[in-house]
Amino acid sequence: MRLARLPALAGFAAVAALLAGCGGPQSIIGTMNPAAREIEGLWWIAFTSTGVLSVLVFGGLFWGVRRSLRAGRTHPADDPDPATRAREDRWILILGAGLPGVFLTGFLIVAVGTGFSVAEPPSEPTLTVEVIGHKFWWEVIYPEHGIVTANELHIPVGEPIEVRVTSADVIHSFWVPKISPGKIDMVPGRTNVIWMSADEPGAYRGQCTEFCGVQHALMSMLVVAEEPDDFEAWLARRGRPLALPDEPELLRGLEVFTDAGCAACHTMDGRVRTAVTGSPGPDLFDLRSRRTLGALAAENTRENLEAWIVDPHRFKPGVRMPAHRLGEDDLAALVTYLESLGR
Amino acid sequence: MTSEHEPAERPPTPSAPEEAFHEELSRIWAPPPGLLGFFTAVNHRVVGMRFMVTAFVFFLLAGLLAVAMRLQLTLPLLGVLSPEAYNQAFTMHGSTMMFLFVLPFVEGLGIYLVPLMIGAREMAFPRLNAFGYWIFLFAGVFLFIAYLSGHGPDSGWYNYPPLTGPGFRPGANIDFWVVLITFLEVSALVAAVEIIATILKHRAPGMSLNRMPVFVWALFITALMIVFAMPGLILTSLMLGLDRIVGTHFFNVAAGGDPFLWQHLFWFFGHPDVYIMLLPAIGAISMIIPTFARRPLAGYLPVVVSIVIVGILSFGVWVHHMYTVGLAMVGLNFFAAASMLITIPSAIWIFAWIITIWKGRLASLNTAMLFSLGFIVLFILGGITGIMIAAVPFNWQIHDTQFIVAHFHYTMVGGVVLPVFAAVYFWFPKFTGHFLDERLGKWHFWLFVIGFNLTFLLMHLTGIEGMPRRVYTYLPGLGWDWLNALSTAGALVMGAGVGVFVWNVLRSWRGGAPAGPDPWGGDSLEWATASPPRNYNFLRIPLVTGPHPVRDGVVRESKARPAWLEELTERPEGRRENIVTSVLAAEPEGRAVLPTPSPWPFWAAMALSVAFLGAVWTPWLVPVGLLLTFVALVGWHWPRDPERP
Numbered sequence: 006m007r008l009a010r011l012p013a014l015a016g017f018a019a020v021a022a023l024l025a026g027c028g029g030p031q032s033i034i035g036t037m038n039p040a041a042r043e044i045e046g047l048w049w050i051a052f053t054s055t056g057v058l059s060v061l062v063f064g065g066l067f068w069g070v071r072r073s074l075r076a077g078r079t080h081p082a083d084d085p086d087p088a089t090r091a092r093e094d095r096w097i098l099i100l101g102a103g104l105p106g107v108f109l110t111g112f113l114i115v116a117v118g119t120g121f122s123v124a125e126p127p128s129e130p131t132l133t134v135e136v137i138g139h140k141f142w143w144e145v146i147y148p149e150h151g152i153v154t155a156n157e158l159h160i161p162v163g164e165p166i167e168v169r170v171t172s173a174d175v176i177h178s179f180w181v182p183k184i185s186p187g188k189i190d191m192v193p194g195r196t197n198v199i200w201m202s203a204d205e206p207g208a209y210r211g212q213c214t215e216f217c218g219v220q221h222a223l224m225s226m227l228v229v230a231e232e233p234d235d236f237e238a239w240l241a242r243r244g245r246p247l248a249l250p251d252e253p254e255l256l257r258g259l260e261v262f263t264d265a266g267c268a269a270c271h272t273m274d275g276r277v278r279t280a281v282t283g284s285p286g287p288d289l290f291d292l293r294s295r296r297t298l299g300a301l302a303a304e305n306t307r308e309n310l311e312a313w314i315v316d317p318h319r320f321k322p323g324v325r326m327p328a329h330r331l332g333e334d335d336l337a338a339l340v341t342y343l344e345s346l347g348r
Numbered sequence: 349m350t351s352e353h354e355p356a357e358r359p360p361t362p363s364a365p366e367e368a369f370h371e372e373l374s375r376i377w378a379p380p381p382g383l384l385g386f387f388t389a390v391n392h393r394v395v396g397m398r399f400m401v402t403a404f405v406f407f408l409l410a411g412l413l414a415v416a417m418r419l420q421l422t423l424p425l426l427g428v429l430s431p432e433a434y435n436q437a438f439t440m441h442g443s444t445m446m447f448l449f450v451l452p453f454v455e456g457l458g459i460y461l462v463p464l465m466i467g468a469r470e471m472a473f474p475r476l477n478a479f480g481y482w483i484f485l486f487a488g489v490f491l492f493i494a495y496l497s498g499h500g501p502d503s504g505w506y507n508y509p510p511l512t513g514p515g516f517r518p519g520a521n522i523d524f525w526v527v528l529i530t531f532l533e534v535s536a537l538v539a540a541v542e543i544i545a546t547i548l549k550h551r552a553p554g555m556s557l558n559r560m561p562v563f564v565w566a567l568f569i570t571a572l573m574i575v576f577a578m579p580g581l582i583l584t585s586l587m588l589g590l591d592r593i594v595g596t597h598f599f600n601v602a603a604g605g606d607p608f609l610w611q612h613l614f615w616f617f618g619h620p621d622v623y624i625m626l627l628p629a630i631g632a633i634s635m636i637i638p639t640f641a642r643r644p645l646a647g648y649l650p651v652v653v654s655i656v657i658v659g660i661l662s663f664g665v666w667v668h669h670m671y672t673v674g675l676a677m678v679g680l681n682f683f684a685a686a687s688m689l690i691t692i693p694s695a696i697w698i699f700a701w702i703i704t705i706w707k708g709r710l711a712s713l714n715t716a717m718l719f720s721l722g723f724i725v726l727f728i729l730g731g732i733t734g735i736m737i738a739a740v741p742f743n744w745q746i747h748d749t750q751f752i753v754a755h756f757h758y759t760m761v762g763g764v765v766l767p768v769f770a771a772v773y774f775w776f777p778k779f780t781g782h783f784l785d786e787r788l789g790k791w792h793f794w795l796f797v798i799g800f801n802l803t804f805l806l807m808h809l810t811g812i813e814g815m816p817r818r819v820y821t822y823l824p825g826l827g828w829d830w831l832n833a834l835s836t837a838g839a840l841v842m843g844a845g846v847g848v849f850v851w852n853v854l855r856s857w858r859g860g861a862p863a864g865p866d867p868w869g870g871d872s873l874e875w876a877t878a879s880p881p882r883n884y885n886f887l888r889i890p891l892v893t894g895p896h897p898v899r900d901g902v903v904r905e906s907k908a909r910p911a912w913l914e915e916l917t918e919r920p921e922g923r924r925e926n927i928v929t930s931v932l933a934a935e936p937e938g939r940a941v942l943p944t945p946s947p948w949p950f951w952a953a954m955a956l957s958v959a960f961l962g963a964v965w966t967p968w969l970v971p972v973g974l975l976l977t978f979v980a981l982v983g984w985h986w987p988r989d990p991e992r993p
Contacts, residue, residue, distance in 0.1 A: 029827030031814025033745045044741045048812075051742065055732035062698065062728060069706035070713070070721065073641060077709040082642035082869070085707070090646070093703055097647035101654075101696030109688045109735070116739035117681050123741050124677055175511040176607060178672060178748065182814050187744020190673045192608075193510060194601035197674035210826075214748040214816045216504050218511060219431045222819035301823070323431050 030210045033182045037204045040123035040186035047119045051112065058108060123186035126165035126200040133167045134158060138177030138191035138213070141220040141324060142287055142300040146277055152244040153277050155287030156300045158228045161236040165202045171195060175218065181211030181228050188214050203230035208296070219323035225301035242347060243291060247274040250345065258342020261335045270326070273346060285325060293344045299324065310340050369918065370887055376920055377469070377883035380945045388945040390474035391883060392463050395481050397779065399456025402481075403449050406488055410444035411846060413437045418803070418839040421832045424824040434820035435502040436521075440495050442505030443525065446621070447532050448488045450764055454628035455539045457771060458567040460779070462543060464874035464881060465561050467552025467890045467897075468926050470942050472545035475949045475984065480538035482953030487532040490961055494524040501525035504818060506618065507588070509599035509610050514592045523964045526589040531960040533578045533585075540574035543567055550926045551934040552873065553913065554892035561872040562645065565652045566631025569659040570624050576663065577620035584613035593967055608673060615666035622759065623662040627655055629767035630697055633720050636774050637701050639870045640717045641708025644896065647700035654693030661690050671743045680740045687738035694731055698724060715789030719770035722797050726762025730755060733808065748818075751811025754804045761800060769796075769849065776853075777867045781879045782860030788852040796845030802838025806831050871898040889917040889927055892934070912936060952980035 028035030036042050085093070135146040136158070145154045160166050170179045172191040180188035185201035203209060213224035231239065250256050262268065272278070275290030295305050302321040303309045313320060314336060316328040331339065380388050389395070417437050420428040429437060463471055471477050494500060499520045503512045512522045547568045551560070560568075587598040588610065597603035599610050630651075638645040645651065667675065667683040701724060710717070733755040737743050746752065769792070776784045810831040815822060822828055866875035876898050877886050891913055894900045916927050916939050924942040929935060955976035962969025 029813045031826055033812055033814065041745070044745050047739060047742050048736070048745075051732075051736045051739065055735060059728050059732055062702070063725060066702050066705070066721070066724060069702050070710065073705050073708045073710040074713070077642070077711045080709050083707065083709055085643065090644075093646040093707070094650055097650050097696055097699045097703060100699040101650065102692050105691040105695045109691060112735065112739070113685055113688055116684065116741065120677060120681065120684075120740040123744075175516050176508060180816075182745055186741060188672050188747060189744075192673065195674065210814075212814070212816055216435075216508075216511070216818040218503075218516070219435060221816075222431065222821050223823075225823075 031182055031212060036183050037207070037209070038184040038186070038202055039127060039204075040200075041183065043119055043123050044186060047116060050115060054108065054112065058104070126167075126202065128165055130165045130167035130200060132160065132164065133169060134160070135169045135171075136179055136191070138170070138172040138174070138179070138217070139285070140174050140218050141213070141224040141321070143224075143226050144173070144284065144287065147240070148277070150240055150244060151277050152240070152275050153272075153288050154243065154275060154291055155295075156226050156297065157295050158226065159236055159239045160201070160203065160228060160230050161233045162203050162206045162230040164233075165200050168199050168201060170197050170199065176215050177213045177217050177224070178215035179211070180214045181209050181226070183209045184228060184230070190215055201228065203228070206230050206232060210301075220321055223300065223302045223321050227296060227301065242294075243275045245275075245347070247290075247346075250342065254338055255342045255345050257335075258338040258340070258345075261331065261339040262342060265329055265331065265335075265339070275347065289343060289346060291347045293346060307340060307344070310343065311336055314339065366887065370882075373884040373887065373920065374882065376922060376924055379883065384947070385945070387950045388947045390478045390943070390945050390949070392459050392471040392474065392477060393881065395474075395477045396456045396458075396460025398481050399452050399459060399484065402485055402488065403453035403456060406444050406448035407453070408846070408850070409492065410441045410449060411843065413441040413444070415839055415843055417441065418836040420820060421822075422836040423833060424822050424829055426821065429820065431820045432502065435818075436495065436500035438818060439501045439504055439525070440491075443491070443501065443529070444488075445760070446505055446625075447529060448484075448491070450625045450760070450768075451536060451621075452484050453768060454570070454625060454764075455536070455543075457632070457768075457775075458543055458563075458570070458628060459539065461775065461874055462546060462564055462567055463550070464778075464877065464885060465564050465872050466547065466550065466555055467873045467886060467892065468546065468550040469885050469889075470924065470926055471542050472550060472926070472940070473542050474924075475943050475946055476538055477542055478946075479949035479953055480535045480542070482950050483535040483538070483956065484532060486953060486957045486961075487528045487535070490957075491524065491528045494520070494528075499524055506614060507585075507610075508614075509588060509591070509607050510601060512588065513599055514595070515600070515602075520964055523589070523592055526585050526592065527960050527963050530582055530585045530589065531957070533582045534956070536574050537578050540571035540578075543571040544575070547571075548931050549928050550940070551929050552890050552892050552897075553927065553929050553934055553936045555897075555929075556933045557931075558649075559892060559895045559897075561631075562634035562648065562651055562655075563628070563631035563872075566627045566634075566655055569655050570627045573620050573624050573627075573659050573662070577617045577624065580613050581617035581621075584610055584617070587613075589963065593963055608670075611670055611673065612666070615669045616663070618669065619666045620662045622756075623658055625760070625764050627658065629723070629764045629771075630655060632767050632771040632774075633701065633723060634697070635870070635872065636716055636720050636770055637704050638708070639774075639868050640714070640720075641704050641710055642869065643704065643708045645700065646703040646707065647696070648895070650696050651700045654696045657693045658690060661686060661693075665690065668738055668743070671740050672747050677740070684738050684740050688735055691731060691735060694727075698728065714773070715784070715786055715793055716770045716773035718790070718793045719766050719773065722793065723762060723766040723770065726758050726766060726797075726800070730758030730762050733758065746811060748816055749811035750807045750815045750817060753817050754807035754811060757800075757804045757807075761804075766797075769793075772853075774868065775874075776856070776860075777863030778874055778879050778881070780857055780860070781863055782856050782858065783863050783867065784856045784860060785852050788848055788855075792845050792848040792852060794845075795848060796842055799838045799841030799843070799845055803835045803842060804838070806834050806838070810835070866898065871896040873897050889913065946984065948980055948984035952977055952984055955980045 034045060036045055133148060135148055137144040143156050145158050170189055170191040172193045177191040178188050179191055181201060184203040185199055189197045189199040207230055209228045211226045211228060213221060250259060270286035272284060272288045273290055275288055297303060298305050298309055298313050299317065299321045314329055317324050317326045379385055379391060416429060417434060420426055420434055459477060501521050501524060503517060503522060507525060510516055547564060590596040591598050597605045599605045599607050634645055634651055665683055665687045668687045671680055737746060737755060773784050773789055810828055813827050815828045863879050865877060865879050873890060876890060890897060916936055926940045926942055927936060928938045928940050930937055955973055958976055959970045959973025962973055
């Protein structure tokens with residue numbers, strides 16, 4: 006019996022060891038939020054208990070096969086009498102209904118309890134953020150401050166934040182596994198609500214999890230949790246009216262911006278205009294301070310920004326922004342201008 | 349394919365009247381010869397085999413798409429497939445496996461085996477049967493023509509609007525999906541009606557419902573589920589088709605439509621659908637294990653009742669696909685509880701098989717038995733991850749990640765494809781009169797199962813590490829690289845296993861070791877006739893006296909046959925006939941004259957194709973096709989002289 010179960014036990018242990026090594030940037034293991042940790046706990050309960058149960062069943066199966074093969078060498082076919090068959094039926098019901106019945110009752114109670122517990126934040130949210138899904142990026146609005154940005158949420162560390170999500174086009178799904186209790190779909194015409202909070206400062210990765218078209222794969226985001234002072238400073242740098250630049254080089258950049266048609270899709274002042282925005286591209290006011298381009302498709306460096314403007318499809322095939330033919334000087338002026346925004 | 353040919357072997361020393369009767373029946377049931385005969389054949393074994401072979405070709409095609417996807421995901425940012433090509437590949441893979449492989453294959457298995465298992469000469473509506481096959485073939489072929497001509501659907505097999513609506517996905521790609529899936533379900537409904545009628549009215553006298561083989565029970569419940577579930581899909585794909593083609597706004601948010609409507613209707617079909625695929629597999633395993641364990645199935649009644657319970661429960665779980673769309677928490681928990689409840693009937697099956705094995709006398713572990721055991725293990729693993737993702741909060745984290753992909757491949761490959769392989773190894777001697785090769789069979793089993801676990805066991809971890817589904821690539825540094833590389837290696841091993849299987853089937857179809865009528869010692873009625881069966885299935889319709897007709901010697905005691913049985917089943921007078929028996933107790937009621945081979949099912953399917961497929965080009969072809977279908981139906985039902993065979 007013990008020998009029979011050994012391979013299954015070894016397999017179980019191997020999987021457990023592998024799992025213990027988990028915890029990458031987007032893992033549901035090693036989370037930084039009380040609700041996500043509770044779900045992590047639910048996972049470990051489920052993994053361990055079903056693991057033990059299935060090892061028992063596999064042991065029974067393995068032992069049954071051995072026993073049956075031995076009997077098969079010596080005995081001819083079997084024809085059980087009615088009493089035996091009734092006993093077998095009873096055992097099947099006891100094991101088949103009883104074992105999962107008892108286990109599932111317990112597991113369901115834990116699961117339902119966890120569900121109600123994680124659905125609401127532990128205290129009133131101190132901040133509301135609106136996130137609107139676009140093909141294939143995230144528009145981020147701070148309604149209390151009237152500012153808008155993209156693909157990078159900043160939140161104060163340790164505080165519960167309410168996130169209200171919707172979509173400007175198709176269904177997307179908002180998921181930052183480390184710091185929120187799972188994901189919530191972003192459905193056009195509806196507003197869904199989820200909450201998040203980060204125990205420690207850091208940049209947490211999130212990704213769209215509802216197939217939304219050709220570039221679903223590279224539609225990611227960052228949530229940056231900062232100390233309250235840093236967060237306040239971050240807020241204060243935004244939402245200022247845009248002024249005409251006084252340096253000629255920057256003025257030239259602005260001209261390129263207008264002539265090349267960038268303004269058809271991009272705003273540049275970081276301020277919310279209407280309740281529902283239909284902006285096809287992200288606001289560029291704080292582009293300079295963002296860590297990535299194209300919703301985490303590339304690191305935000307000057308070279309990448311230049312290459313992105315010339316051909317964004319190199320980084321993100323299928324993205325809605327078209328390629329641009331710009332002279333070398335024009336491109337440099339444009340990038341210089343973009344990097345001056347919000348300074 | 350070959351099953352219409354006369355088998356070489358005859359029953360031992362046929363008496364003169366037996367021989368004369370055999371010749372009379374052979375004449376009546378002979379298939380029409382030649383190329384024309386190919387299009388007019390209606391025999392259930394021909395149709396069943398065509399379903400299985402065609403579905404298996406689609407399985408191979410979808411498997412190739414899977415390998416292409418795995419190659420693309422081997423390492424971050426590879427360029428094996430473009431994003432567009434990848435999105436088409438996963439849509440085609442899912443749609444093909446769900447609609448063109450699993451369901452048609454198990455339907456084909458049922459169409460082939462059910463009449464044999466219940467002692468009938470033919471299905472209830474042979475022409476309808478052929479019609480269903482042609483529809484399936486045309487729909488499948490057109491889907492692949494669309495794909496190969498660059499118009500493959502590319503928004504997932506579940507096809508959520510508004511992504512698939514006319515506003516966000518213009519072009520013919522989604523039109524093809526919508527039209528062909530609606531069209532295909534006609535085929536599924538036809539087969540379901542056929543199976544229900546055959547099982548209820550054409551069982552051999554004495555085969556009361558409580559003596560029916562578990563496989564027949566499973567097919568019966570499956571067919572009922574198809575009748576209730578498929579209209580949901582037909583309705584919703586029709587609505588999307590209308591949105592796209594004639595500008596209705598069922599799912600258009602801007603015009604007051606609702607994308608959740610699609611999700612509810614689609615999953616109201618979609619979740620029963622996975623049990624529609626699973627139940628025939630459960631039935632097949634419940635035939636295979638007792639045969640090799642050389643004893644009756646332990647717990648016949650609990651197993652059958654569990655099949656019925658799953659058939660009912662499966663209609664109450666669909667919202668577990670929608671935990672993250674933003675529904676009220678209390679409601680979700682009811683669907684979680686219903687989803688978990690399915691574990692209980694599943695566990696009853698599993699313990700019934702384990703006890704059957706435990707108390708049985710296995711002679712050896714042959715390939716069919718290995719696949720059955722592999723199925724039990726993988727099905728349990730798929731079941732426990734199923735319990736996990738039925739828990740609402742865990743699902744909120746893990747929904748739409750690779751974990752889900754791993755879970756449903758354990759239930760669909762472990763739970764359906766492995767039993768399909770087991771069934772093929774088990775019934776291949778009945779289909780062809782030859783065994784599949786055991787040595788190749790074991791290579792097939794081990795390559796397939798090891799490759800499968802390498803691919804999909806690791807995919808659970810990939811999902812826990814946060815990799816979403818339906819992504820054509822991923823960035824480095826997320827801890828997904830080595831897991832994906834190993835998954836790809838596993839897929840190649842699995843593919844090699846399938847290659848061995850194909851080679852085994854091709855080699856053994858004619859060249860395998862010859863098999864007699866009952867090579868495994870099975871005791872349901874299909875083993876009481878020749879391998880492959882004659883065109884008329886049974887020379888003498890058996891009189892069933894117990895749950896184990898072959899062991900009870902029912903066929904061989906032809907001397908003691910009552911006069912009414914001879915009257916009902918052995919006076920064909922040149923007509924194809926089935927005995928009609930009562931629904932519950934299978935008491936004789938009369939005889940049904942069956943239609944002869946006919947080209948009209950083929951033409952009717954062609955005409956209906958014009959209506960459905962034409963809608964992709966212009967809605968005006970719909971009335972044209974329907975008119976042609978009407979003409980074909982008139983031809984189909986044109987009254988004939990009843991005296992002329």
